[in-house]
Amino acid sequence: MEDVNLNQQPGEAAVPAATPIPRATLHDEVVGRLRDMIVEGALEPGIRVPERDLCARFGVSRTPLREALKVLASEGLIALLPNRGAQVTALTTADIDEMFPVMGALEALAGELTCARITDEEIAEIRALHYQMVLHYTRRELPEYFHLNQKIHERILEIAGNSTLTRMYAGLAGRVRRARYVANMTQSRWSQAVEEHETILDALAQRDGPRLAHILKMHLQNKCATVKESLEAEANAVSANSNDQI
Amino acid sequence: MEDVNLNQQPGEAAVPAATPIPRATLHDEVVGRLRDMIVEGALEPGIRVPERDLCARFGVSRTPLREALKVLASEGLIALLPNRGAQVTALTTADIDEMFPVMGALEALAGELTCARITDEEIAEIRALHYQMVLHYTRRELPEYFHLNQKIHERILEIAGNSTLTRMYAGLAGRVRRARYVANMTQSRWSQAVEEHETILDALAQRDGPRLAHILKMHLQNKCATVKESLEAEANAVSANSNDQI
DNA sequence: CATGGTCATTTTGAATGCAAAACAAGTTCA
DNA sequence: TGAACTTGTTTTGCATTCAAAATGACCATG
DSSP: OOOOOOOSSOOOOOOOGOOOOOOHHHHHHHHHHHHHHHTOOOSTTOOHHHHHHHHHTTOOHHHHHHHHHHHHHHHTEEEEEETTTTOOOOOOHHHHHHHHHHHHHHHHHHHHHHHHOOHHHHHHHHHHHHHHHHHHHHHTTTHHHHHHHHHHHHHHHHHHOHHHHHHHHHHHHHHHHHHHHHHHOHHHHHHHHHHHHHHHHHHHHHHHHHHHHHHHHHHHHHHHHHHHHHHHHHHHHOOOOSSSSS | OOOOOOOOOGGHHHHHHHOOOOSSSHHHHHHHHHHHHTTOSOBBTTTTOHHHHHHHHHHHOHHHHHHHHHHHHHHTSOOOOOOOOEEEEOOOOOHHHHHHHHOOOOOOOHHHHHHHOOOHHHHHHHHHHHHHHHHHHHHOOHHHHHHHHHHHHHHHHHHTOHHHHHHHHHHHHHHHHHHHHHHHOOOOHHHHHHHHHHHHHHHHHHHHHHHHHHHHHHHHHHHHHHHHHHHHHHHHOSSSSSSSOO
């Protein structure tokens, strides 16, 4: 595991503008990096990771690291067992069953708000994203498809213009992304998803808020089923001792 | 301001079971107490409160206090300005306009879920709470009314049986509570709220999920309007320099 | 009188140090 | 053999310490 010294300032100008600007404080930076590591699965759920190890990895002392752990715990990404350190929370199918309906309700609201505010230009923009996504679908390029898919949902949230809504949704989506990272879709699920996206675009273009809300809610329900199927398939394939967790 | 030493353990058994069990760790305890202080308005929004002061108040060192600040910041209750300390976030009418629709969407979902699961006994329980609340309404006992009102909403969330949903709702409700604390209702708003609660109870008893969802969404919209009215009235009454904040 | 600048003080951000709790390995005893 | 106890080590929770940034007072300059 490569060491990454956060308070590096040797090159200074050598840092390309592309790298996400190191946040003002160390603990903020650590929160971001740890969150990424967790989402990307670099840290196994349920396994104890001593603070010292993480400190060494990030090149910071325990103080900012511990602050970061507290924040991530309040977000639900990790669990803090008193006197026993932190561990990444395992995402069970029960958790998925809880989270997707909430995301569905949030996206439904976003759909309604967005229909009331969206401009013609924004509709055109989403249409472009949509057909780009469809292209990736016809080419069976799953990662690219996922990326565009996510971008469309993000854009709808964004246009809704409710930052509280966006923040809450992002919190859930971040946790779920870990599951969706490993998820594989069946062909029928995939084509179903694309069909639903057609109707999403249509409802958006017609600015039919209630219809879009309903479609999104259903769409999230289907996503939930897809993720769970894939999760269970994986669990069965891997072994019997794996306990529906990722 | 009275000092409250958190790591007290002189009496041990002397602590009555009524006091909320001191949490395992100091920082957890501090998070809880600070949150309460903020919600109850003991800390003015926008005013800088040095860490040392808070430490002295709680009788802890800066380490657990700072950890608590980070957590509350991630919840949105306070803002952390780098190198400039923390301050309670002011709740603007714009924030209220953002939060209530989200709470509405969450409660609507809770309503649907609850209708699908609620037992006869639980309906009876909520009915009891409801009529107790109505009693306080007829007696014009606002604080007691508020308490029962809140309890009914909490109970619906709880029966929905989705802990993620409950947690997200609680996060928003906590922030809004600060506003509702100071909010006064007009008579017409109050009677409207009670009427709406009648329909809530009715939809629950009939287990009509979609109807309950719709009612709750509307109910929250009206609550939003009520809070804003009261907030604006207050702002006008107090002075012109107050900037829609509490 | 206002504006800008220097320096002491305060306050924050992060590192280090210390005590208590958990852990692990060996040891005793049934 | 195996369960319970002991002891040394590790790890966590918190306090303290140190350095950098911000604040504020004072002074100089236009």
